Amino acid sequence: MAQTPSRGRVVGDYLVGRQIGSGSFSVVWHARHRVHGTEVAIKEIVTGRLNKKLQESLMSEIFILKKIYHPNIIRLHDIIEVPGKIHLVLEYCRGGDxxxxxxxxxxxxxxxxxxxxxxxxxxxxxxxxxxxxxxxxxxxxxxxxxxxxxxxxxxxxxxxxxxxxxxxxxxxxxxxxxxxxxxxxxxxxxxxxxxxxxxxxxxxxxxxxxxxxxxxxxxxxxxxxxxxx
CATH class of the missing domain: 1.10.510.10 (Transferase(Phosphotransferase) domain 1)
Structure with missing residues (x-):
């Protein structure tokens, strides 16, 4: 069952909305930029749940997404870190998978x-x-x-x-x-x-x-x- 975010929760410059996905160590939220309203997907990762190998995989994923910009590769807009969590602000894909x-x-x-x-x-x-x-x-x-x-x-x-x-x-x-x-x-x-x-x-x-x-x-x-x- 999808989680309901706390009312008005904000991550960086983004207002967090509904949950649109989840994994073993992450939850993906739909969000909008507070100023210009751009839709994004925020992948929220609890770093304390990651062992060394998973931490290395996360750093590798971030490195790759920061390196490549192409219309057929998901785009990484921003990285927002808070104690215990990393938020990857990604391009929102309305069509799902x-x-x-x-x-x-x-x-x-x-x-x-x-x-x-x-x-x-x-x-x-x-x-x-x-x-x-x-x-x-x-x-x-x-x-x-x-x-x-x-x-x-x-x-x-x-x-x-x-x-x-x-x-x-x-x-x-x-x-x-x-x-x-x-x-x-x-x-x-x-x-x-x-x-x-x-x-x-x-x-x-x-x-x-x-x-x-x-x-x-x-x-x-x-x-x-x-x-x-």
Whole structure:
């Protein structure tokens, strides 16, 4: 159930409104700038709940968002720190995420799927140009500026992202099993092409309305996936 903010709560220059999302260590609020009324999303993170690894991931996410400015990457407007909390003031996406859009359409028209995939490709090209790998691409992490077929898609949630130099390899097991590349699932070293597997899984879901593989956890997905090979 969504939390109700205290009446007139203010964070920096922003008047906080309703809750629009939550995670294990954060809550996301809709907010407006007190002067010019610009809508934003404020990701409120309780730093005391983060272990060292999660703190490093947060700092990495902030570094990436401060470094990149592109229409297909979620924009970081500001960072507001108070004792025990960090607030990331992010671009507000009225259309929600791509997962919600797929559910509303069941099967996305081919022209619309092409539109979204072209924008995803443009955002990923910027990451590649900056030697970055996302490692958690999935419909829930792709936000939409509006809820129509002309929406602008924006890559979000860079908590698992990291720098990966050309010909470099990563080996950390991370991501979401339904969209995870087989080399990651098999605990092998992998490169930036692992993101492309996730793109393929997203495209499959766009045009069919379902994920290419099923399972309630990583082990179930693993056995389901490798039963085809």
């Amino acid at each position: 791509l997962s919600m859009y797929i559910q509303s359409c069941v099967r996305v028209p081919e022209a619309t799927a092409k539109h979204f995939m072209q924008q995803l490709a443009a955002g990923l090209q910027v990451l590649r140009d900056n030697n970055l790998i996302h490692r958690d691409l999935k419909p829930q992490n792709l936000l939409l500026s509006t809820n129509d077929n002309n929406s602008v898609l924006k890559i979000a949630d860079f908590g698992f992202a990291r720098s990966l130099q050309p010909r470099g390899l990563a080996e950390t097991l991370c991501g979401s099993p339904l969209y995870m590349a087989p080399e990651i699932m098999q605990l092998q070293k992998y490169d930036a092409k692992a993101d492309l597997w996730s793109v393929g899984a997203i495209l499959f879901q766009l045009v069919t309305g379902r994920t290419p593989f099923t399972g309630n956890n990583q082990i179930q997905v693993f056995f389901f996936f490798f039963s085809f090979f």
